Amino acid sequence: MATVDLKDVRKVYPGGVEAVKGVSIAIPDKALCVLVGPSGCGKSTLLRMIAGLETISDGTCAFDGKVVNTIGPTERDIAMVFQNYALYPHMKVYDNMAYGLRNRGTPKDEIDRRVRETAKILELSHLLDRRPRELSGGQRQRVAMGRAIVRQPKVFLFDEPLSNLDAKLRGQMRVEIKNLQRALGVTSVYVTHDQLEAMTLADILVVMNAGKVEQMGNPLDIYEQPASTFVASFIGAPPMNLLPITNGKFTDGSALSITAPAGATILGFRPEDADVTESAPKQGLTLPAKVEGVEPVGAESFLYCAAAGQRIVVRVSGRALHEIGAKLTVSAPLEKLHWFDKDGKRVG
Amino acid sequence: MTPRVVFPNKILPYLLVAPQLAITLVFFYWPASQALYQSMLREDPFGLKSKFVWFDNFKKVLADPNYINSIHVTAIFSIATALLSMVVALILAVMADKVVRSRNLYRTLLIWPYAVAPAIAGMLWLFLFNPSIGSLAYALRWMGIPWDPLLKGDQAMVLVVMAAAWKQISYNFLFFVAGLQAIPKTLIEAAAIDGAREFKRFWTIVFPLLAPTTFFLLVVNTVYAFFDTFGIIHAVTGGGPGKATETLVYKVYNDGFVNLILGDSAAQSVILMVIVIALTAVQFRYVERKVHYG
Numbered sequence: 001m002a003t004v005d006l007k008d009v010r011k012v013y014p015g016g017v018e019a020v021k022g023v024s025i026a027i028p029d030k031a032l033c034v035l036v037g038p039s040g041c042g043k044s045t046l047l048r049m050i051a052g053l054e055t056i057s058d059g060t061c062a063f064d065g066k067v068v069n070t071i072g073p074t075e076r077d078i079a080m081v082f083q084n085y086a087l088y089p090h091m092k093v094y095d096n097m098a099y100g101l102r103n104r105g106t107p108k109d110e111i112d113r114r115v116r117e118t119a120k121i122l123e124l125s126h127l128l129d130r131r132p133r134e135l136s137g138g139q140r141q142r143v144a145m146g147r148a149i150v151r152q153p154k155v156f157l158f159d160e161p162l163s164n165l166d167a168k169l170r171g172q173m174r175v176e177i178k179n180l181q182r183a184l185g186v187t188s189v190y191v192t193h194d195q196l197e198a199m200t201l202a203d204i205l206v207v208m209n210a211g212k213v214e215q216m217g218n219p220l221d222i223y224e225q226p227a228s229t230f231v232a233s234f235i236g237a238p239p240m241n242l243l244p245i246t247n248g249k250f251t252d253g254s255a256l257s258i259t260a261p262a263g264a265t266i267l268g269f270r271p272e273d274a275d276v277t278e279s280a281p282k283q284g285l286t287l288p289a290k291v292e293g294v295e296p297v298g299a300e301s302f303l304y305c306a307a308a309g310q311r312i313v314v315r316v317s318g319r320a321l322h323e324i325g326a327k328l329t330v331s332a333p334l335e336k337l338h339w340f341d342k343d344g345k346r347v348g
Numbered sequence: 349m350t351p352r353v354v355f356p357n358k359i360l361p362y363l364l365v366a367p368q369l370a371i372t373l374v375f376f377y378w379p380a381s382q383a384l385y386q387s388m389l390r391e392d393p394f395g396l397k398s399k400f401v402w403f404d405n406f407k408k409v410l411a412d413p414n415y416i417n418s419i420h421v422t423a424i425f426s427i428a429t430a431l432l433s434m435v436v437a438l439i440l441a442v443m444a445d446k447v448v449r450s451r452n453l454y455r456t457l458l459i460w461p462y463a464v465a466p467a468i469a470g471m472l473w474l475f476l477f478n479p480s481i482g483s484l485a486y487a488l489r490w491m492g493i494p495w496d497p498l499l500k501g502d503q504a505m506v507l508v509v510m511a512a513a514w515k516q517i518s519y520n521f522l523f524f525v526a527g528l529q530a531i532p533k534t535l536i537e538a539a540a541i542d543g544a545r546e547f548k549r550f551w552t553i554v555f556p557l558l559a560p561t562t563f564f565l566l567v568v569n570t571v572y573a574f575f576d577t578f579g580i581i582h583a584v585t586g587g588g589p590g591k592a593t594e595t596l597v598y599k600v601y602n603d604g605f606v607n608l609i610l611g612d613s614a615a616q617s618v619i620l621m622v623i624v625i626a627l628t629a630v631q632f633r634y635v636e637r638k639v640h641y642g
Contacts, residue, residue, distance in 0.1 A: 053537050073540045086538040090556045099552070100542035147542070 002064045002154040002187050003029050004050065009059035011045050011211075019045045021211035022059065027204060030185040032178070034219075036198035037208035038234070044159060046208075047191045051157050052076045063154055079148035080157040083164065085140045087132040093119075093143050094128040100151045118150040121180075138169045145177070149184065156181070156188040162197065174200055195235050199223065207231050229344035232268050238302060240268045240338065241312040252309030257286045264339035264347045271302065271315040273336035276328045285337060287312075287330040291322045305330065380621070386614035398611075405615035414591060415599065415616070422595040425509060426573035433513035434565055437520030438558075442550070444521075445528045455525065462518035466579030473511035474584045497585070501592025504585045508593050511584055512577045520565050527561035528554070567631050574624055596620050 004027040011020040020042040027033045035043040048054040050061055052073035060067045068076055079100070087096050094115055101111045119125045122142045132140055141161065148156055161177070162170045178201055181188050192198055198205055198219065205219040207230075215227040219235075226232035226240070233239040245267055248256050260267065269285065276289075289307035301320035305312050307330060314330055322328065339347040355361045387405055391398040409415050444454050461469070476484045479496045488495040497503040531554060539549045555562075578597050581587060587594035587602060594602065600620065604613025 051537075051541060053540070073537070074543050074545060076541075078541060080538065080541050082534045082538060084532070084534060086532065086534040088535060088539075088553060090559075099539070099544075103543035103548065147538075151542075 005062040007060045010057045012057040031203040032188045033204040034190045034198045034202035035206045041208045042211040043191045043208050078155045079151045079153040081144045081161040083160040085144040097147050097150045118146045122146045156186050158190040229340050238313045240270050243267045243308050250308035261348045263341045265342045266340040268338035269332040271313040274314045274332045284333045289330045291326045383614050387618045390611045405611045409615045418599045428509045429512045429573040430569035433516040437517045441524035459518045467583045469515045470580040470583030511580045527558045531557050
């Protein structure tokens with residue numbers, strides 16, 4: 001249990017490539033912080049710097065106010081779950097979990113108690129005598145979790161732990177990780193490129209892009225008020241519709257039905273905030289659109305339309321009865337519109 | 349399971365394996381059977397006629413104290429050579445694995461000795477440790493060690509073991525480097541996070557995962573020490589002084605081609621064949637059990 005404070009952390013590789021360009025994050029005790037971003041955004045490098053597996057080029061990383069920059073991974077008292085699980089293939093599940101405790105000189109009966117307790121929580125008790133290669137992907141994932149939990153470390157680090165699982169198992173483990181983290185109350189940093197995982201797990205969500213923090217905060221706040229077009233298009237699926245505007249006109253020359261705030265050059269609205277109607281609402285955005293594709297998912301359908309010279313997506317609940325080529329009007333209420341300036345920053 | 353390939357033609361499959369079978373028959377089974385036959389013959393001193401004596405040659409060889417001595421010499425020589433070459437190669441491989449800058453250069457340099465012919469390698473060591481002109485022998489004497497492998501049997505043994513092991517280090521090094529590279533880096537990182545320091549990491553993670561490589565090299569190095577070291581021994585000591593470095597293979601040569609006792613020599617080579625088959629079988633049976641693949 002600890003707070004984790006990153007202050008202006010940078011990573012410059014010997015070749016001169018700057019992978020992390022000054023990141024400051026304060027993670028309070030017991031919080032789950034998720035780093036999300038596209039591949040190559042520096043999120044994994046940042047995690048590895050917190051773990052001590054990469055040196056910090058500049059800035060500080062502190063646990064409970066104590067700077068740990070020069071402390072190696074062995075002494076940092078952290079536990080990490082790797083993407084490929086990194087289970088020791090020559091050891092049984094029991095020994096995989098006991099390894100960290102043995103290295104720290106924990107008494108034998110204490111090790112046995114803790115390993116069996118953890119195995120029970122993760123439903124691994126019947127697998128303790130197996131080797132990793134005799135386990136399924138989901139079971140291996142649990143062992144990797146168990147190896148981290150059994151140590152009772154200050155900080156948990158997760159490096160895309162669910163990306164090797166199938167969709168169903170991933171959803172299941174997501175809930176379990178959240179519950180476990182809550183129950184154990186261990187400060188955690190979780191790296192993922194999956195925005196759904198990020199949204200559902202995070203107490204603090206950090207969206208990263210090109211080595212920098214784009215936005216940080218409560219996941220729903222980020223969803224409601226994305227600070228930039230990057231965040232707007234990264235968080236939420238399908239991504240927000242972004243339409244460029246110049247002098248009150250769209251790229252195809254059609255006029256905007258409402259007035260844009262000063263400096264705004266991009267209009268955004270989420271597929272789930274838009275609607276298709278016969279009669280246009282009195283206030284808000286209306287766009288004439290032509291259906292180009294329909295994607296029924298079951299409980300909802302996505303309409304892919306050509307509008308304002310762009311391809312936009314609209315979510316309609318239930319089954320869409322529109323046919324390809326049909327002309328309709330897309331509308332969105334004023335309070336659900338997002339405006340961005342020419343640098344992609346939020347306006348208003 | 350991959351499905352069995354079915355050849356529509358009845359003769360073609362036999363034709364395809366025929367070259368390999370022919371080579372094995374001509375170069376292995378035929379000489380082996382010849383040796384077996386010869387091991388039961390005894391020739392008269394002039395080589396004019398030979399007599400079939402069943403197992404008399406074997407009885408004679410196994411009762412010979414020189415032969416028992418040769419077994420001792422071979423055991424010490426093989427174990428020492430295999431151990432020394434593997435340990436040194438492993439240390440070098442671990443160190444070369446850590447080097448970041450110009451690692452390929454170091455690797456190439458470390459692999460070079462393998463290209464040196466055994467007899468040449470032997471001569472190099474012989475010169476280095478020659479009591480009268482060798483530079484390293486001079487250094488040893490300077491340190492107060494009475495160095496004379498031409499007279500002292502144990503020193504001669506040290507010399508041939510060093511020469512034989514040195515020759516094999518490159519080969520072992522190559523396999524250890526490949527074995528180390530096959531160990532995922534995340535395992536080492538996970539062990540570091542699990543609180544294992546470098547030394548502990550090596551013994552609990554790296555070394556067990558290298559086991560398949562180590563086992564393979566153990567088999568190869570034993571066979572090497574048994575058979576392929578003839579050139580080195582011949583060049584460095586010629587089996588001497590006395591019979592201090594006369595290994596089984598060297599004795600086969602000495603008795604057969606120098607002393608021309610062909611029956612004894614053949615009997616010895618048959619025994620040698622049995623020993624190597626038994627040794628390899630034991631290695632696979634017992635040592636391999638402790639090896640984890642993947």
